[in-house]
Amino acid sequence: MIKASGGDRHRWRKFKSGLASTLSFSSALLVIAPLALVFFHLVISGATSVNWDFFTHLPAPVGEKGGGMANAIVGTLELLALASLVGVPIGVLGGVYLAEYGSARINWGLRFVADVLNGVPSITWGVVVYGLVVLRFKSFSAYAGGLALGLMMIPLIMRTTEEVLLLVPNGYREASLALGIARWKTIVHIVMKTASKGIVTGILLALARIAGETAPLLFTAFGNRFWNHDLAEPIAALPLQIFAYAISPYDDWHRQAWAGALILVVGIFFINVLVRFLTRERTATVL
């Protein structure tokens, strides 16, 4: 077959192969390019605006120089804590069910639904929580924002928890059950304990994922220029503040938006590095 195609044809095929390799390499570079560009501009424009005031002061009124995002930073942390109250128990226990109980068919279905749910646009959660909570209590609130983010966490944590539980060798379960330990105690004290690092990793990844979410907070947490003293009232969040400042017409606010963006990205990357550290440890030991 190769003989019949002749030398020219062979060279042409080699050329095509080389061209395809070059193109796919260039594609990889193009995919990474936005990351490099965004990061470059974040550092250039953000670093000059981050100072001590940024972490300790409230936003300054229009026209006044300086000010910070202290309330937004704290607000984001409060929202993440509230979200965890919803997302972690439901996600982790749901993951336990998928890994330890249920029939193959039902679990396939639940997994399927969880994955579909994962693809629901984040703004949908904002709208739904607005309809369920904000309209009913007639007020934007930290609770509503936390709930919207928490609902987003559920399918994420459920799937990662299930995956790490399935990595626990069955021998552990059998050994425990053979000692007469109840099944639920086996699951809680042996299986979940063995996989605890993996479960924490999944929770951290979910937090990193929702920390930068803006759309679900627009009409739930709503944002606040001052400190929040009551979780039943609107609360500031870093992504909301970045959005508000980015679309404003003031140069000073644009600078603040870049600074906020830099802090947010650094925070998210910090969680990701932490996760990498945890997972490296995990592969080194049993799990």
Added chain:
Amino acid sequence: MGSPSRFGDRAFEWLTMAMAGAVALLVILVGWQLSRDSMLAIHQFGWNFLVSTTWDPVAEQFGAAPFIYGTLVSSLIALIIAVPLSIATAVYLTELAPLSIRQPIISLIEMLAAIPSVILGLWGIFVMIPFLRDYPFPFLKKYFGWSGLFTGPIYGVSMLAGGIIIAVMILPIITSVSREILRSVPNLQREAAYALGATRWEVTRIAVLSYARKGLFGAVILGLGRALGETMAVTMVIGNTPQIVLSLLKPGYTLASVIANEFTEATTELYLQALFEIALVLFGITILANLLAQLLLKTMGTTQTTRAVQ
């Protein structure tokens, strides 16, 4: 084993079952809530809501056509840009790249996926838009204006800018899901093709890509699902003007952005209900896309595909 632990077992199983069942309940809850709160608008406008091009809050006339159009066109632009790049990158990472640089590139792509939408939007407003306005857009208008796709005044904020920013957002997910799919192609496939004297590209094309076709299609549809619902970054660069025009250099509007922009400004009951109905339409479209994607991916026989980065 005593009866107390039996009770404990039963209770724990039910507890976890209820939590796992929550995902199914959530889907129903979202559908129910969105339909309930848009009932008034649904009765008022009927199916006409989907085809009417009027969006006039003052006259209380609401039609979703410009937003559906904007969502579809911007997502299509994003797919045209992102699909070839993502799949080629996945091929590079599974078939061609030296082993030592695979993991670093994968980590970088995961970092791109971790950048929040609002920050990409910020970058879009202050870096991408000015650049597009000064260089590529005038070029497109001058040399490709005849096509009708690149005509009219250049503002920068435009359907094309929206599509580009969505493309950046969906690159990581399509790449990583495609990579998982290509990795699941048995090595025997490749070896057989090599044994026939195929070049590297021929092996990739004949033995790998055609084998993984179905899964790759699933990856693309998954990316489409993300593109349709992408909100913040698009809202910041698409121009937010409800109109149906051919030119991609003119501003547009998407389902997600109209919700983001106007939800808190909806002053009348009908206005708010129309926005709830927009959310219902968006939810319906994305659920369909995700159902299709998951079906394609799950029947591929790969287990890890959907976990991916996001």
